[in-house]
Amino acid sequence: MAHMEIRFSGSGGQGLLLSARILAAALARQGRHVAQSNAYEPVSRGGLSRSDLVISDGEAAFPLARRVDYLLILDAAAATVSTHLLHQGAVVLADAERVPDPPRGDFRTIALPFTETARGLGNPRVTNIVALGALCTLAAPCPAEALLDALLAMTPARFERLNRDAFAAGLAMAVQEPA
Template sequence: MATTEIRFSGSGGQGLLLSARILAAALALQGRNVAQSNAYEPVSRGGLSRSDLVISEGEADFPLARRLDYLLILDLAGLGVSDHLLSPRSVVLADAELVPDPPRGDFRTLALPFAETARSLGNPRVTNIVALGTLCALSELCPPELLLERVLAMTPAKFDRLNRDAFAAGQAMAVHEPA
């Protein structure tokens, strides 16, 4: 049974768990089977935070990632804790500013300006949405329109324009990266 495993990793307060919930909801609307698990240190901001999605054609037999297809790292707190789950098929997406020395190895690593892009849009809190747009475009796990619809449905309406812009910026960032 084919599975896709994704880990969102960084520090508390970056919206990683929200991003994983949004992607899981979009995939579920497509009829995909998704198991999600979260782990975080008991602090509201800072400290390790991560969320795993296991996407399966059939019922997911285990909710924790065992071999990552995609690893998104938005902060140094998430660095190093997932390296043992990387394989030649893995793609690592790391924030170029907050993770200056991302994992390197027999897998693909892309250091991209997620936080810088969010700041240029006027709010660093949409770094997670920028990264989600990039992940969507590179992974082709679900149609971008569906994922954006879930972003808008699961975040406050007053941030709709900002989230649209952040998602579009993330998608555009992926266009410049070879598949």
Template sequence: MSTSRIELRFGGTGGQGLLLSAKLLADALAVEGRHVAQSQTYEPTSRGGFCNADLVVAHGEVDYPLPIEFDHLVLLDKIAIKPSWPKLKAGALVISDVRLCPELPEGGRFKRYPLPLSRTAIELGSERVTNIVALGVLIELSGICKHKSVEQVVRASSPRGFLDLNMDALAAGYALAKTPAVAAAS
């Protein structure tokens, strides 16, 4: 990508694997020589409260580690819309789970992709990999890193019992980003 600084958020609720998705992406970007600052916010409840994981990505040193305006936003629960929406940059890529974020705010010049992220994960055998499906969609639509880099990181980070499921979820995310519904939204 030609942009020198990219800001993104994975937003949803605690327990959805948002921090893991951000860490996997940060590690994949580091494999490619990018510099990444990661931050997160979450309510004191371990599951169900607002949670987000933010990344600031640069080709050189990250001059300021917190996001100012998001280039990319992944929404896995409607609870994350209100705190995230005002920070979207014009033209931002917004990926949302249609089941858990059925309605997005009107207005704004954003590329919106409401997709069946959690339904796809459930069809794979576990809603727990919704975050990995979303990560695959983000990578495919944004081109933020190479498939090879994230696949290397997912293989190295996955517990043995989840490796195949995580790899299938990543591949399902890539495929979901290539569906006719996505092409129509572009």
């Protein structure tokens, strides 16, 4: 992989920025070059939120996504704001519950039960971690072990078991998706 662009999108309070920082840290530890940018509305919860990662083997000098390879959508509010950045062959991962009408086009759209799975684990606040596991399987930006290490290093130890379970559930649900 010489270059990849990933956008995490949804609403404030869903942990999107944390997920992007975790992935960026894992990639940096793997020797990849990563530029990250964030944008969010000035409300702590509920406003539109996104984080872009531009990943490269060489310098990733521009932090804004211009041609998204993987778009993760966790809220209906973000369902259509990034479709102009998708190209043929791009993959959209949408939360099946919170994004009932995901974008359709000349790209692949996959609706997965991120929120439902997190709720089943006992805490819907780990929806972002479930989604991160699925993204890791489908996009393969780095080894799952490297991403798990970054996740555990960047989150409170008291949530280790829950984060491990959420990440594993995301990895497993994406394995079931046909290529």
